[in-house]
Amino acid sequence: MPEIYSKYPMVKYLRKEALPTALCPGCGGGTVLNAFANAVDQLKLDPRDLVVVSGIGCSAWIASPYFLADTLHTTHGRAIAFATGVKVGLPDKKVVVISGDGDLASIGGNHLLHAARRNIDITVILVNNFIYGMTGGQVAPTTPFGAKTTTTPYRNIEHPLQISETIAAAGASYVARWTTAHVYQLIESIKKALTVKGFSLVEVISQCPVQFGRRNRMKEPAEMLRWFLKNSVPISKAKKMSPEELEGKFVIGEFVNRQRPEFTEELNKLIDEVQEHFGLKGGDDV
Amino acid sequence: MIIRGDEPEQIRLLRKLYKPGNYFMQGNEAVAYGALFAGCRFYAGYPITPSSEIAETMARELPKLGGYYLQMEDEIGSIAAMIGASWTGFKVMTATAGPGFSLMQENLGYAVMTETPLVLVDVQRSGPSTGQATKGAQGDFFQARWGTHGDHPIVAVSPTSGQDAFWEIIRAFNIAERLRTPVVFLFDGVLAHTRELVKIPSVDEVEITYRKLPQNEEEAKLPFGDPHGDGVPPMPLFGHGYFTHVTGSTHKENGLRDVYTPEVHDRLVRRIHRKIEKNRHVYEKYEEHFTDDAEILVVSWGVTARPALGAVLKAREEGIKVGLFVPKTVHPFPGERMRELGKRVRAILVPEMNLGQMILEVQRYVNDDVLLKGVNKIGGVPLTVEEILREIRGVA
Ligand SMILES: Cc1ncc(C[n+]2csc(CCOP(=O)(O)OP(=O)(O)O)c2C)c(N)n1
Ligand code: SF4
Numbered sequence: 239m240p241e242i243y244s245k246y247p248m249v250k251y252l253r254k255e256a257l258p259t260a261l262c263p264g265c266g267g268g269t270v271l272n273a274f275a276n277a278v279d280q281l282k283l284d285p286r287d288l289v290v291v292s293g294i295g296c297s298a299w300i301a302s303p304y305f306l307a308d309t310l311h312t313t314h315g316r317a318i319a320f321a322t323g324v325k326v327g328l329p330d331k332k333v334v335v336i337s338g339d340g341d342l343a344s345i346g347g348n349h350l351l352h353a354a355r356r357n358i359d360i361t362v363i364l365v366n367n368f369i370y371g372m373t374g375g376q377v378a379p380t381t382p383f384g385a386k387t388t389t390t391p392y393r394n395i396e397h398p399l400q401i402s403e404t405i406a407a408a409g410a411s412y413v414a415r416w417t418t419a420h421v422y423q424l425i426e427s428i429k430k431a432l433t434v435k436g437f438s439l440v441e442v443i444s445q446c447p448v449q450f451g452r453r454n455r456m457k458e459p460a461e462m463l464r465w466f467l468k469n470s471v472p473i474s475k476a477k478k479m480s481p482e483e484l485e486g487k488f489v490i491g492e493f494v495n496r497q498r499p500e501f502t503e504e505l506n507k508l509i510d511e512v513q514e515h516f517g518l519k520g521g522d523d524v
Numbered sequence: 525m526i527i528r529g530d531e532p533e534q535i536r537l538l539r540k541l542y543k544p545g546n547y548f549m550q551g552n553e554a555v556a557y558g559a560l561f562a563g564c565r566f567y568a569g570y571p572i573t574p575s576s577e578i579a580e581t582m583a584r585e586l587p588k589l590g591g592y593y594l595q596m597e598d599e600i601g602s603i604a605a606m607i608g609a610s611w612t613g614f615k616v617m618t619a620t621a622g623p624g625f626s627l628m629q630e631n632l633g634y635a636v637m638t639e640t641p642l643v644l645v646d647v648q649r650s651g652p653s654t655g656q657a658t659k660g661a662q663g664d665f666f667q668a669r670w671g672t673h674g675d676h677p678i679v680a681v682s683p684t685s686g687q688d689a690f691w692e693i694i695r696a697f698n699i700a701e702r703l704r705t706p707v708v709f710l711f712d713g714v715l716a717h718t719r720e721l722v723k724i725p726s727v728d729e730v731e732i733t734y735r736k737l738p739q740n741e742e743e744a745k746l747p748f749g750d751p752h753g754d755g756v757p758p759m760p761l762f763g764h765g766y767f768t769h770v771t772g773s774t775h776k777e778n779g780l781r782d783v784y785t786p787e788v789h790d791r792l793v794r795r796i797h798r799k800i801e802k803n804r805h806v807y808e809k810y811e812e813h814f815t816d817d818a819e820i821l822v823v824s825w826g827v828t829a830r831p832a833l834g835a836v837l838k839a840r841e842e843g844i845k846v847g848l849f850v851p852k853t854v855h856p857f858p859g860e861r862m863r864e865l866g867k868r869v870r871a872i873l874v875p876e877m878n879l880g881q882m883i884l885e886v887q888r889y890v891n892d893d894v895l896l897k898g899v900n901k902i903g904g905v906p907l908t909v910e911e912i913l914r915e916i917r918g919v920a
Binding site: 253255256285286289291302303306307308309310311312313316319320321322323324325326327328331348349351352505508509512513516518 | 537541590607766770781
């Protein structure tokens with residue numbers, strides 16, 4: 239572990255032999271890792287009670303292998319489905335998925351949708367950097383209309399998926415969106431997401447200066463953060479704006495925070511009912 | 525679940541629920557009951573003909589045993605959820621058919637690379653593509669072997685009847701646990717939907733195996749090492765404070781990714797191969813009938829092994845010196861025994877419900893001077909005793 243980390247209070251949550259991280263300088267991934275570690279710290283969670291699952295991509299590397307917990311680094315897009323099995327097996331642990339927008343909302347979009355519908359108690363931190371970072375900056379389903387990428391060298395003619403809005407509609411218990419320029423709010427939302435019973439999604443708009451910023455006149459990470467700040471609109475204000483006015487804006491804040499029956503609880507309740515019904519309880523007949 | 529030390533409770537439940545005796549049941553049901561006796565307490569799947577009765581039986585029975593049934597959004601999610609659950613200590617299973625098996629291939633490779641025990645039932649149906657959805661076939665022999673990418677070993681088991689399926693699925697679970705590896709169970713649409721007599725044994729007659737768990741902190745720190753020299757690392761399950769890291773990328777013995785050092789990849793992938801190669805005694809299984817004095821050999825597997833046996837019995841009545849060899853573990857193929865048998869006969873017939881798949885394995889182990897001939901049928905109708913007998917007479 240490089241010396242500089244010894245000054246970082248959250249290093250106690252990191253796998254020292256895996257440091258330094260492979261993320262580019264100025265990547266928003268570091269901010270997300272820091273926010274997550276701070277949320278865990280503030281909640282005084284024991285990392286032994288956490289299982290962190292991720293898919294494939296730069297954002298999937300944020301916590302896996304760097305976060306010191308049981309970590310499952312899966313195939314591209316499938317982290318939530320893997321996490322579903324982990325959560326059913328360990329209903330008392332906190333199961334967290336940290337991965338990218340391409341991973342979770344494109345190839346893995348169906349698992350995201352259905353986990354929200356089931357309302358399984360998993361916390362998803364979705365890092366939305368508008369791009370396929372790891373594979374070299376190709377267009378993603380989150381890339382803004384008109385943006386340049388390596389596979390939209392002229393301009394992007396597709397419209398981005400509004401992930402938080404979609405997952406709120408699909409039935410999640412908790413959904414919030416922030417950017418890497420809103421670190422304190424982000425930590426608060428991750429804390430809530432970790433505490434709430436049911437499916438929770440925290441979408442983090444994050445900078446990829448190397449693959450996105452560079453091709454869209456924002457070479458410096460700071461320029462990207464300024465872009466986030468300038469175009470962020472709190473959800474309360476956004477409600478009064480027209481779709482045209484919201485074009486190119488980032489709606490931030492909490493989308494839902496509600497109670498709905500949770501999947502693993504229902505599953506265990508069902509088993510209880512069935513065993514009761516068939517007279518299978520009790521150990522007197524061995 | 526059985527692995528976590530609640531055996532007495534599980535045995536009490538199995539005793540209470542399933543009385544030993546003869547039952548008239550579908551092959552698919554036999555697979556499901558066998559899995560329950562083997563200790564499977566987690567099933568994740570997606571419906572597909574001709575496998576759906578396995579899911580339906582598991583959905584009905586698992587909750588009675590305190591186990592979990594999950595219907596996932598697709599087959600990719602099903603095998604993913606199984607792998608997640610396996611890392612928490614469950615014995616896990618899914619059942620599917622060709623199209624679903626195709627979708628599971630990427631994560632089957634992940635299970636090989638991360639050494640995750642699981643049992644994947646493929647109820648083979650007529651393909652390619654959606655083919656004849658309701659009809660049986662034996663066309664996935666090599667998909668089971670080579671369906672996922674990269675150098676990888678695989679164990680695949682294939683039963684020949686409903687009764688056999690009950691015991692063979694238990695064996696499949698035991699192999700998966702013992703070798704910390706995925707096992708493919710190659711069933712087929714004909715046996716899956718055939719109703720026949722299946723004897724459910726008493727729980728005491730069933731032997732089950734558990735995966736190795738780390739005995740100390742040192743072992744837990746090397747989830748992909750080889751502390752016992754048998755190629756099989758103990759599995760530090762999630763939730764025990766080991767901080768286990770699991771990745772499908774090339775990793776060192778401690779689990780951490782290292783995709784740049786050629787030796788690390790070489791060491792890992794060769795050990796995973798060696799683990800399977802060196803432990804042949806754990807999984808190798810075949811049946812032989814009349815092979816002692818045979819001049820002609822029929823080699824068959826799965827559903828076709830039955831009419832093959834019928835044909836061999838009839839041919840023997842006619843005085844033809846013919847024998848039958850049936851690999852029950854089809855991958856890795858029982859090559860040594862095949863070689864020995866191949867040296868003694870002058871002709872080999874390989875009946876199967878495809879256009880010639882297992883015959884290619886047989887070919888690798890027999891000399892050119894032996895007449896080797898496939899007896900192949902596709903279209904969803906099994907080979908008959910008559911059809912195979914005719915071929916035996918033809919080479920007699
Ligand atoms: C099945 C499969 N398809 C494609 C890839 C190649 N791939 C690796 S990472 C990635 C994109 C990741 O993008 P995102 O999730 O947005 O993460 P980022 O790198 O931008 O953080 C792709 C397409 C893969 N590994 N597996
Ligand atoms: S390519 Fe982009 S997303 Fe990936 S590490 Fe670099 S800055 Fe971060």
